[in-house]
Amino acid sequence: MRILVTGGTGNIGRLVVEQLLKTGATVRVVSRRDSTFPTGQVEVVRGDLTDPESLRPAFESVDRMYLFPSPSSAAALVGLAERAGVRRVVTLSSGAVSTGYDTNFHLPVEQAVEASGMAWTHVRPAEFMLNNLWLWGPSIRAERVVREPFPDRAGHPVHERDIAEVATAALLDDGHQGAAYDLYGPESLSRRDQVRIIAEALGQDIRLDVVTPARARELYLAQGGFAAASADFLTGFQTYSGGTPDHSPKAPQPASKPTAEAVTGRPARSFHTWALDHGADFRS
Numbered sequence: 054m055r056i057l058v059t060g061g062t063g064n065i066g067r068l069v070v071e072q073l074l075k076t077g078a079t080v081r082v083v084s085r086r087d088s089t090f091p092t093g094q095v096e097v098v099r100g101d102l103t104d105p106e107s108l109r110p111a112f113e114s115v116d117r118m119y120l121f122p123s124p125s126s127a128a129a130l131v132g133l134a135e136r137a138g139v140r141r142v143v144t145l146s147s148g149a150v151s152t153g154y155d156t157n158f159h160l161p162v163e164q165a166v167e168a169s170g171m172a173w174t175h176v177r178p179a180e181f182m183l184n185n186l187w188l189w190g191p192s193i194r195a196e197r198v199v200r201e202p203f204p205d206r207a208g209h210p211v212h213e214r215d216i217a218e219v220a221t222a223a224l225l226d227d228g229h230q231g232a233a234y235d236l237y238g239p240e241s242l243s244r245r246d247q248v249r250i251i252a253e254a255l256g257q258d259i260r261l262d263v264v265t266p267a268r269a270r271e272l273y274l275a276q277g278g279f280a281a282a283s284a285d286f287l288t289g290f291q292t293y294s295g296g297t298p299d300h301s302p303k304a305p306q307p308a309s310k311p312t313a314e315a316v317t318g319r320p321a322r323s324f325h326t327w328a329l330d331h332g333a334d335f336r337s
Contacts, residue, residue: 055079055114056224057139059102060121061095064183065145068217069119069224070095076225083111105129112137117224120144120166124158127165134171141172141230143223145216148179151235154293163233174223175233179310182210182238182327185247186334187279188287193251194337198260202269202288204245209237212322212330215313222316229316237310239321247324254328255335266290 056073060066061082073080074094081096090097100108102123108130118139123130134142144166149155159177166173189199216236223229242250245261252259264272266288273284285291312321328335 054116055081057081057083057111057115057118057134059083059108059119060145061119063121064181064213065217065220066119066121068214069220072217072221073224076221078225081111081115083108102126102130105133109133109137112139115139117141118143119220119224120162122146122159122162124161127162128168131165131169131171135169139171141224142166142169142174143220143229144173144175145220146175146177146233148177148235148237149293150175151177151233157295172230174229174231176216176220176223176236177233178211178216178236179238180208180210181216182212182324184210184279185251186331188273188276189248189251190335191276193259193335197257198262199248200262200264200269200272201244201248202264202266204248204261204263205243207241207243207246209239209241209310210247210324210327211236211238211312212324212327215317215321218319219313219316234316235311236313237321239312239314239323242324250325251328251335254325254332 056078058066058070058080061070062084070080070082070090080094081098082090083098083100085099085101098111100111102121103126105126112134115137116139118134120142122145144163146159146163147155150159150163163175192198192200219234219236248259248261270284270288270290273280273287286293314321
């Protein structure tokens with residue numbers, strides 16, 4: 054069994070590769086650039102998800118695939134995979150599909166996969182715990198401060214390893230075909246709570262400065278990377294899919310939400326565990 058991992062150098066994909074290797078699976082990774090993996094254990098094939106034809110060699114002798122989202126090319130890419138003989142695909146999607154907020158990014162990828170003849174599973178994580186590293190890491194490292202417009206907004210952020218373990222289980226084990234797994238963290242935490250937990254994990258004081266959404270947007274745009282790309286959504290100026298936000302009151306959310314434990318049989322990792330895992334990333 055050869056498994057193709059697209060997005061295999063990304064934050065989730067690299068963990069999927071790591072988990073697959075532990076099981077002895079033969080792993081092939083698609084990468085747009087030279088990538089380093091354990092010698093002799095991973096095949097690396099050059100290709101670009103936005104150019105499906107460049108992936109044609111990657112599909113040779115592949116039985117299963119982990120699919121990183123690329124909505125513009127999803128239909129063509131899925132068609133190539135199916136014609137090449139891929140029988141099972143696990144899609145990295147988003148919890149925003151389940152809530153209806155995602156209409157133009159992950160949803161088209163899911164639809165392309167479901168229209169194929171391949172067995173499919175969608176993995177729909179909610180907010181990544183990693184978002185905090187990308188948003189707050191620079192200011193924590195430089196100043197031991199977080200500037201946040203919505204300190205009391207709560208969510209159930211999920212650890213990237215829980216996401217990868219669910220995807221790996223769906224790739225390897227039977228019984229997941231046709232399932233769409235919403236994944237949340239095990240606890241509801243406000244942004245204020247998350248700052249406090251990171252400070253505790255580091256053993257250092259971190260100041261929380263509450264700023265306006267407009268000021269936060271300025272800071273995210275100046276920071277670049279994920280912060281800049283997501284600035285309008287994170288600060289409430291756009292919806293997840295780029296539309297005009299609806300600020301009418303939302304229905305209360307349930308206290309508990311589905312976690313990776315339903316698939317893996319292991320308790321979902323806490324935010325405190327995540328903060329300890331990334332302690333070095335938050336230190337200068």
